[in-house]
Structures are given as C-alpha cells and as structure tokens.
Amino acid sequence: MDDLTEMLKGTLEGCVLEIIGGEETYGYAITRQLNELGFADVVEGTVYTILLRLERNKLVQVTKRPSGVGPPRKFYALNDAGREELAKFWAKWQYVSSRIDKLKEGGR
Amino acid sequence: MNFWETVTGSDLTRDWQAFEARAEALPDDYRAAWEQIKGHLHPHGDFTGRNLMPILDAALGLLEETAADGQSVHEVLGDDIRGFCAALAGGEGARTYRDRWREQLNRNVARKLSRLGG
Numbered sequence: 001m002d003d004l005t006e007m008l009k010g011t012l013e014g015c016v017l018e019i020i021g022g023e024e025t026y027g028y029a030i031t032r033q034l035n036e037l038g039f040a041d042v043v044e045g046t047v048y049t050i051l052l053r054l055e056r057n058k059l060v061q062v063t064k065r066p067s068g069v070g071p072p073r074k075f076y077a078l079n080d081a082g083r084e085e086l087a088k089f090w091a092k093w094q095y096v097s098s099r100i101d102k103l104k105e106g107g108r
Numbered sequence: 109m110n111f112w113e114t115v116t117g118s119d120l121t122r123d124w125q126a127f128e129a130r131a132e133a134l135p136d137d138y139r140a141a142w143e144q145i146k147g148h149l150h151p152h153g154d155f156t157g158r159n160l161m162p163i164l165d166a167a168l169g170l171l172e173e174t175a176a177d178g179q180s181v182h183e184v185l186g187d188d189i190r191g192f193c194a195a196l197a198g199g200e201g202a203r204t205y206r207d208r209w210r211e212q213l214n215r216n217v218a219r220k221l222s223r224l225g226g
Contacts (some may be wrong), residue, residue: 004172007189027170027173028174028177028179036208041186043182043183043184043186044174044183044184045170045184045185045186045192046183046192048170049192049195052166052195052196053195059132063144067173069175069176070173070175070176070177070178071172071173071176071179073168073173082209
C-alpha cells in the first residue's frame with residue numbers, strides 16, 4: 001500500500017519500540033522488518049532518525065558492535081523507560097483504533 | 109575545545125576536512141546525497157555552525173554504514189532528504205536561522221507599533 005507515510009508518522013516510533021522490545025537489534029534489520037510487514041516506503045533514514053530520537057529521550061540502551069563490513073553497528077535494546085513508553089503507546093493505540101472502528105461502524 | 113580553537117574556528121576547519129575525506133571514500137550516489145544533506149542542514153546551523161558538527165558526523169556515519177552494507181542511497185534515504193535532515197536536526201519544528209530572524213522582526217515591529225500607540 002502506497003502513501004502510508006503521513007498516516008504512519010505518529011505510530012512509527014511505537015512500531016520501532018515494539019520491534020526493539022522483541023530483541024536487541026539494529027537499524028537495517030528494523031527497516032527490513034517494517035518493509036516485510038507491508039510498510040514498503042519506510043527507508044532506513046526514517047528509522048535512523050527515530051532511533052536518534054529514542055536515544056535522545058533515553059528510552060533505549062545502545063551498544064556498539066563490530067560488523068563484518070564497514071564501521072561498527074549500533075545495537076538497540078529497551079531500558080525500563082522504553083518499556084514504559086511502549087506500554088503507553090499500545091494503550092493509546094488501543095484507544096485510537098477502537099474509536100475509529102466505532103466511527104466506521106456508524107456507532108457515533 | 110581550547111580558547112585558540114574557539115576564536116579561530118580551527119577545530120571546525122579540521123573537522124570539515126575530516127568529513128570531506130570520509131565523504132571522498134563513499135560511492136558516487138552517496139557523495140551526491142552528502143552534498144544535499146549539507147545543503148539542507150545548513151539553515152539549522154548556529155552562527156559558527158558548530159552545533160551541526162555532531163549531526164553531520166552522525167549522518168556521515170549512517171552513509172558509511174549503509175554503503176558498506178551494499179544498499180543504494182535511495183533505499184536508505186528515499187525521496188525526502190530534506191525531511192530526513194529536519195528530523196536529524198531535531199524534528200519538524202527545529203529552529204533555523206530564518207525562524208530566529210522572523211522572531212526578531214516580529215518583536216521589533218510589535219515594539220514600534222506599541223510606541224506609536226497603534
């Protein structure tokens with residue numbers, strides 16, 4: 001599905017938190033996972049800026065590991081603040097999606 | 109940063125040279141993207157541009173990492189290099205020198221108006 005970018009904007013950060021919450025991972029792998037999920041226009045640069053923001057807001061723990069090729073890779077894992085933020089995201093998502101579903105079903 | 113560097117900006121010149129040397133080593137399409145990134149980040153700079161140095165370093169790091177992965181620059185940055193730079197510099201609402209000028213202008217106009225009893 002094309003042109004999801006605008007709609008995704010507010011939720012992508014939560015998606016990235018969820019993926020990191022599953023296991024410690026790095027930018028390229030997160031991008032691929034989002035692409036496989038069906039978010040085809042998400043590029044690594046987008047994920048990268050989200051990761052920078054998460055790091056700035058102290059929601060993730062960053063470890064540098066050497067990679068086979070090129071410079072070392074940054075791996076991200078959630079810390080306690082990050083897990084809290086993730087729980088908040090799902091609560092908000094639940095709220096928004098239930099309201100929108102309700103609207104669609106005409107139960108205004 | 110010592111006093112001499114603060115006054116002369118010699119540390120900045122040195123950093124720029126280091127950046128350009130790293131950019132030289134990138135593939136052609138990445139180098140073109142690097143030029144664009146510099147252009148889009150420039151308005152977010154402060155007077156000397158010193159605040160941009162860590163941001164440029166991070167952007168260049170991403171380019172190096174992804175080039176080594178063998179991805180195309182389009183796969184990495186997509187079509188919206190400008191948006192990428194705005195997000196790097198601290199999000200959509202990042203203050204640029206234009207914002208600061210606009211603010212100053214508005215303030216001055218408001219002051220003049222109030223003096224006129226407008």
